[in-house]
Amino acid sequence: MKVWIAGATGVLGHRLVDRFTDRGHQVVGLARDSDGAERIECHGGTARRGDVLDADSLEAAIDDDVDVLIHAATAIPDSTKPSDEEWERNDRIRLEGMKNLLDGAPDGVRQVLFPSVVWLARQPDGSTFDETAERHPDRATESAARVEDLLRERATAAGFDVSILRCGFFYAPDTRDTREWGRRLVDGDLPIVGGGILGRQDAELSFVHADDAAAAFVAAVESDASGVYHVVGDEPVTGAEFFKSFADLLDEPEPSRIPAWLARFFVGSVAARLLTSPMPTTNEKAKRELDWDPAYPTYREGLKQVVETWESDGTLAEFRGETVADSAAPGRAETA
Template identity: 60%
Template sequence: MTVFVTGATGVFGRRIVDELTDRNRTVVGLSRDADGDAAVRDSGGVPVRGDVLDQDGLRSAADAAGDRSGEAVDAVIHAATRLPPAERTTAEYWERNDEVRREGARNLVAALGDDVDRFVFPSVVWVARQPDGSCFDETAERHPDRATRSAAEVEDFLADAAADHGFDPLILRTGFFYGPDDHTTRSFAENLRSGDLPIVGGGILGRKDAELSMLHVDDAGCAVAAAVDAGVTGLYHVVDDEPVTVADYLRTFAYLLDAPEPSRVPWWLARPFAGKDAVRFMTSPMPTSSEKFRADVGWEPDYPTYREGLEQVVEAWRADGTLAELRGDEDADTGTRTNAVENTV
């Protein structure tokens, strides 16, 4: 099997390429420059130059993919995004991400849709979170907002395009990513260390905590590869074993970082400086599970809860010097804290 991956040079995409090549799949990764070429090669893939917003360029990239791999492309994974920074976002940032998701999918289908068997799109579970905060599954009605509107549009587009082009769509709605090389995770750590990341709660007094469904980015890459290997199609939620409140997640992360315990503020007080998108995300519950995905694919996360996942993040940072940089010292050792994390919440 030969798999064509967009977003192959990103934090998520590199893991997809790495996991697929470990499973003896030929992976062609879309790249825009020499650094991207190197990133794809380092993950075990074959780089081809192109841009998801350039349909003609994608056709050339698809031809090059066949030439370089010696095989026709069997599946496409559209993992490319242009997510806004972790800091306060604007409508312009979301429009750029929407364009990459939406127009990228259209261009990929136009360039490759008639020739591939499967089209995989990593979406997000919070596109279907419920207004009352209740637990939901793959059958739940969607409620997209500005941040998830394009994800819903791509889901719908692929369902319609599949009938016209003859491929099988696979939608994998993932939980909220975190990991040692994830920009948002690093931003959270920096702001926790400086005391600038409060717990934003719902309700007038800010005492209502939203449960979020999380997923370590290593587990996300493994899940995509496992789904491709299993040959499944349709819609699945892919999250870890335990939804976590924003309060517990940030307090645990702060503890592991030896940072001050974050303060608590109500949503209406945080909105002017954090922005409505971030506040809505932090205060809108999205509890779901991977029960269906596990049953059909046999996937299990290496980091079943945020506790194990955050321990891995901090351990990785301790090993590569990031933790010392965050703490402002030359020799950071968090071994005793990582072993005691389960007692913190």
């Protein structure tokens, strides 16, 4: 099968290139520059130059014999307190980018996949929800909701299948957030953000290891899936427990706490709300219909893999300001 991927150089995208090529599929990835093209080809794919916001560039970039189209490109703001302009760029890449991709796609495309987010459908009362729950979009998820709606509309007219994989909060050794969390835990300045006046109210969150998210996309393609699926670990976990476990694996002290009303002045209201608004959901439908099982079913296995990877590749030593030799010296407990 020929799989065409926008966002093929990102955290999810390069894993998609790896996994689809490993399964024998032909993979084409969109790259905006030569560095991106080289990365795609290093992971086994064929690179095409273009930009999802430049419709003309997609005419030559999307082959006529593409079977599957995946729009995994984003521009999630990386500043501490993102501006409206930063969020608007992400909105454009999600929505305008998807429109351009659909307009440029050949008639023979059989399936289109989109990585949405589970917190789009979290419930105001904090209860557990599934794929049938009413959506409650906010500033960060409004564009994801609009892309979901667009795909349903275009699929009816064009006759292709749509797979919307709503993912939990990504974590992995190479994700921006995970690396920042690890660095700050080592430095002792990553607080647990909680609800309430004193920050003692913990919200259950749904995480997924990026490797498992990529595996779910492969499973959705190979099973010709159509519909909405929640791609998360086997159990939700509070942010407090997640970061306590992370600190323990890093052999660092338990993080302190900070209330969300105070945290928003430092990390912004979107991030503060994300960490304190419950989003407990289930992966039962994805496991049942996609024949998908996460390699890291809970945060415990996933965080262990993160720390082991950092120990072996020198990242943890870098966080601690050590040389590789120093990192193996006595006094640092093994966390494997």
